[in-house]
Amino acid sequence: MLDCHDLTFHYQRCDPGEIPDFCFTFGLAPGECLAVEGPSGAGKSTLLGLLAGFLEPGGGRLTWAGQDLLARPPWERGITTVFQDHNLFDHLPVWLNVGLGLAPDMKLSGDQQARIRAGLAEVGLDGLHDRLPDELSGGQRQRVALLRALLRGAPLLLLDEPFTGLDDATRQGLWALVRRQKAAGVAVLLVSHDRDDIEALADRRCRLETGRLV
Numbered sequence: 001m002l003d004c005h006d007l008t009f010h011y012q013r014c015d016p017g018e019i020p021d022f023c024f025t026f027g028l029a030p031g032e033c034l035a036v037e038g039p040s041g042a043g044k045s046t047l048l049g050l051l052a053g054f055l056e057p058g059g060g061r062l063t064w065a066g067q068d069l070l071a072r073p074p075w076e077r078g079i080t081t082v083f084q085d086h087n088l089f090d091h092l093p094v095w096l097n098v099g100l101g102l103a104p105d106m107k108l109s110g111d112q113q114a115r116i117r118a119g120l121a122e123v124g125l126d127g128l129h130d131r132l133p134d135e136l137s138g139g140q141r142q143r144v145a146l147l148r149a150l151l152r153g154a155p156l157l158l159l160d161e162p163f164t165g166l167d168d169a170t171r172q173g174l175w176a177l178v179r180r181q182k183a184a185g186v187a188v189l190l191v192s193h194d195r196d197d198i199e200a201l202a203d204r205r206c207r208l209e210t211g212r213l214v
C-alpha cells in the first residue's frame with residue numbers, strides 16, 4: 001500500500017498567495033488505479049515530482065508497504081514515471097530505449113531482447129526497432145516510453161497523460177497492457193483529463209483543487 005499523508009510543498013520563488021501551498025493525502029493499494037484530474041496549473045506534475053523524488057517535500061509521510069520512500073533517492077523508490085515529454089534518449093534506437101527498462105546498463109540477454117520484440121509488436125511498433133526517436137511520430141514515441149516503463153516491472157507506476165493523441169485502437173491496446181500490470185499487482189496513479197482513459201482504467205478518481213486532493 002502506498003500511504004501519502006500530509007505531503008507538503010511550496011514553490012519558494014512565488015509571491016505569497018499566487019500558488020497554493022500543496023498538501024497531499026491519499027492511499028493507493030497494489031493493483032489499484034487512482035485517477036487524478038485537475039485544470040492546468042493545479043499541481044498534478046508537482047504531485048508526481050514529489051512521489052517520484054524529484055521534488056523535496058516540506059513535510060509529511062510517504063511509505064510503500066511500510067517502507068519510508070522519502071529517505072530513498074528516486075531510483076530506489078520502486079516507482080516508474082511516464083512523463084508527457086516521453087524522456088527518450090535521442091541517440092539510442094527504439095529497442096535500446098525500451099531495453100533500458102529491463103537493463104539500465106544495456107547488457108540485454110537473448111531472453112530480454114525477445115521480450116522487447118514481443119512488447120514492440122504488442123504496442124504496434126513491429127518493424128520500428130532500429131529507428132531513432134526523432135524518426136518516430138509523437139504517438140509512436142509515447143508507446144516506446146510506455147513500453148519501457150511497463151517492462152521495468154516497478155510496483156508503482158505514475159502515468160502523466162500517457163494516451164493523449166493516440167488513435168482508439170492503439171489506446172485500447174495500451175489500456176490492456178496497463179490492466180495486465182494492475183492484475184499483476186502494480187499500483188497505478190493516472191493523471192488524465194480523458195474520460196475514456198479514466199473509465200477504462202481507474203478504480204477511484206480524485207480532483208486537485210487549491211493544492212489538495214478531493
Ligand SMILES: Nc1ncnc2c1ncn2[C@@H]1O[C@H](COP(=O)(O)OP(=O)(O)OP(=O)(O)O)[C@@H](O)[C@H]1O
Nearest residue numbers: 011013014019038039040041042043044045046047
Ligand atoms: N519551478 C517552479 N517555480 C515556481 N512555480 C512553479 C514551478 N513549477 C510549477 N510552478 C507553479 O505551480 C503550479 C502547479 O504546477 P504544475 O506543473 O504542478 O501543474 P499541472 O497541474 O501539472 O499543470 P499542467 O496540466 O498545465 O501540466 C502552477 O501554478 C505553476 O505555475
